[in-house]
Amino acid sequence: MSAWLTETWPWYVAGPIIGLFVPALLLAGNKVFGISSNLRHLCSAFAPWKLEYFRYDWKNAGLWNLVFLSGVLAGGSLAAHVGTPHDIAISPATKAALTQVGLHNLSGVAPHEIFSWHAVFTLRGFVSIVLGGFLVGFGTAYAGGCTSGHAISGLANFELPSLIAVLGFFAGGLAATYFILPHLF
Amino acid sequence: MTAKPHPEIETAGEQDGKLVSLLVYLSLGIAFGIVLTRSEVLSWFRIQEMFRFQSFRMYGIIGSAIATAAASVALIKKLALKSASGEAISIPRKTLGSGVRYAVGGTIFGLGWALTGACPGPLFALVGNGVSVMILAILSALLGTWVYGLLQPQLPH
Numbered sequence: 001m002s003a004w005l006t007e008t009w010p011w012y013v014a015g016p017i018i019g020l021f022v023p024a025l026l027l028a029g030n031k032v033f034g035i036s037s038n039l040r041h042l043c044s045a046f047a048p049w050k051l052e053y054f055r056y057d058w059k060n061a062g063l064w065n066l067v068f069l070s071g072v073l074a075g076g077s078l079a080a081h082v083g084t085p086h087d088i089a090i091s092p093a094t095k096a097a098l099t100q101v102g103l104h105n106l107s108g109v110a111p112h113e114i115f116s117w118h119a120v121f122t123l124r125g126f127v128s129i130v131l132g133g134f135l136v137g138f139g140t141a142y143a144g145g146c147t148s149g150h151a152i153s154g155l156a157n158f159e160l161p162s163l164i165a166v167l168g169f170f171a172g173g174l175a176a177t178y179f180i181l182p183h184l185f
Numbered sequence: 186m187t188a189k190p191h192p193e194i195e196t197a198g199e200q201d202g203k204l205v206s207l208l209v210y211l212s213l214g215i216a217f218g219i220v221l222t223r224s225e226v227l228s229w230f231r232i233q234e235m236f237r238f239q240s241f242r243m244y245g246i247i248g249s250a251i252a253t254a255a256a257s258v259a260l261i262k263k264l265a266l267k268s269a270s271g272e273a274i275s276i277p278r279k280t281l282g283s284g285v286r287y288a289v290g291g292t293i294f295g296l297g298w299a300l301t302g303a304c305p306g307p308l309f310a311l312v313g314n315g316v317s318v319m320i321l322a323i324l325s326a327l328l329g330t331w332v333y334g335l336l337q338p339q340l341p342h
Contacts, residue, residue, distance in 0.1 A: 005223075007223075008223060008224075008225055009223045009224050011224075011241070011242045011243075011245035011246045011249065012245065012249060014220065014223065014224030014226070014246050015224075015245060015246040015247065015248065015249030015250040015252075015253065016249050016250065016252075016253040017220055017224075018217075018220055018224070018226075018246065018250040018253075019249065019250035019251065019252065019253025019254040019257065020253060020254075020257065021213065021216075021217060021254075022253075022254035022257060022258060023254070023257035023258065023260075023261060024213055025210075025213065026258070026261060026268065026274050026276070027261070027266065027268055027269060027274070028206065028209050028210065028213070028268065028269055029206055029209075029210075029268050029269060029270050029272070030268040030270065030272040030273075030274050030275070031210075032276055032277070033254075035304070035305040035306040036304075036305045036330075038305070039305065039326055039327055039329075039330040040330055040334075042327055043327060043330050043331045043334060047331060049331075049334075049335075051334045051335060051337075052334075052337065052338070053333070053334035053337050054334050063207070064206070064207065064210045065210075067207050067210045067211050067214065068210045068211070068213060068214035068217070069214060069306075069309055070211065070214060071210070071211045071212065071213065071214020071215040071216075071217065071218060072214045072215075072217050072218040072221065072306055072309045072310050072313070073218060073309045073310065073312055073313040074214070074215050074218060074313060075214060075215035075216060075217060075218020075219040075220075075221075075222070075310065075313065076218040076219075076221060076222050076227070076309065076310030076311065076312070076313025076314045077218070077313035077314070077315075078215065078218070078219060078313075079218060079219040079222035079223055079313075079314075080222060080313060080314040080315060083222065083223070088225055088228045088230040088231060090230045090231065090233070090234045090239075090240065091234055091239045091240045093237070093239040094230070094233055094234040094237055094239045094240070097233075097237055097239070098230075098233060106230065108316075109225070109227060109228045109229070109230075109311065109314055109316065110228065110229040110230075110302055110303075110311065110316050111229060111230070114229075115229070115302075115316055115318050115319070116318055117317070117318050119318075120318065120321060127300060128300045128301060128302075129301065129318060129319075129321055129322045129325070130321065130322070130325045131297075131300065131325075132296075132297045132299075132300030132301035132322060132325075133297065133301055133308070133321065133322030133323065133324070133325030133326045133329065134297070134325045134326065134328060134329040134332075135293050135294065135296045135297030135300065135329060136294060136297035136298065136301055136303075136304070136305060136308070136322070136326045136329065137297075137325065137326030137327055137328060137329025137330040137331075137332075137333070138290075138293055138294075138297075138329035138330065138332055138333050139290050139291065139292070139293030139294025139295070139296070139297055139329070140290070140294050140305060140326075140330070141290070141329070141330040141333035141334070142286055142289065142290025142293060142294075142333055142340065143286060143287055143289075143290030143291045143293075143294055144279065144286065144287070144290070145279075146294060146304045146305050146306075147247075147298070147304040147305075147306075148304070148305075148306060150287075150291070151247060151251070152247075152250050152251055152254050153254065153276070154279065155251045155255070156251050156254035156255040156257075156258050157255075157258055157276050157278070158255070159278060159279050160281055161279040161280070161281050161284065161287045162279065162287075164284050164287035164288050164291065165287040165288075165290065165291035165294075166291065167288075167291065168287060168288050168289070168290065168291020168292040168293075168294070168295055169291050169292075169294055169295040169298060170236075170295060171291075171292050171295055172291065172292040172293060172294060172295020172296040172297070172298065172299065173232075173235075173236045173295040173296070173298050173299040174236055174295075174299075175292075175295070175296060175299075176236075176295070176296045176297075176298075176299035176300050177233065177236040177237060177299050180296070180299075180300065181299070181300075
């Protein structure tokens, strides 16, 4: 297996490839790259409950995106199977900061001390997984997009709403990193 | 326009076209899952490194992704390219309104992004990577979106 399929990519390879998904989807079928709409499509398909927000033809609007999303899961699995297992090579400063917060094990793509089934019943697991997931779903629906829809598609199209949303992403992310995470350990 | 001579054949052709385009989206999705994994942007550790401003990596990735996408979109507009399905390509512009939804919704998502260490795409790629507990985060995200749908009429936008 060639190295580029199994090893971590440098930022200047990864970034432009991610950016190319915008024109690829536009050229494939005039589709706008944005992942979080899928959460809405899934609610619309399974629990619309006569709510206005979920009353639309989800198949027509979002089947392509749900198919894309199932590919993301499969692609993640494929990449994990052919990849060289390794720890994420974060900077020494981040390692020190996380150790100071209270993490002991910095291996894997996500820390086992937070992201495992038995950690769900601890404060840090519940807040990170259950509350964090809820905020991702609520926030992206309220903001009308996530990193792909606002930060990449929106900013690439020079849209002010997306700039406001991205500033919000960072405000929230910094608040969680500095004011919530230290209290979970 | 004259009537289509063989409607049943046309329909079969359209069905095939739909299936082919869904296979294209599936392939692009698989490619995106591979990219999220190889770039490590699905990693909680990388997100922490970014929010602590301790590495250029994530900023380089997001910045060069935006630059590449912006250049591609500009080129598509300049050449007035059509999609493979023959449609004129257009990106619907978002309405600003009061801007509250973007500022508040964006901040709420940001909190969740740092806590889970993942945005929606990576949540699914992480399940593929074997972090199965992220299924719970996805279910919780669905609940969050559903609650937004419930509260939408009362929220400022």
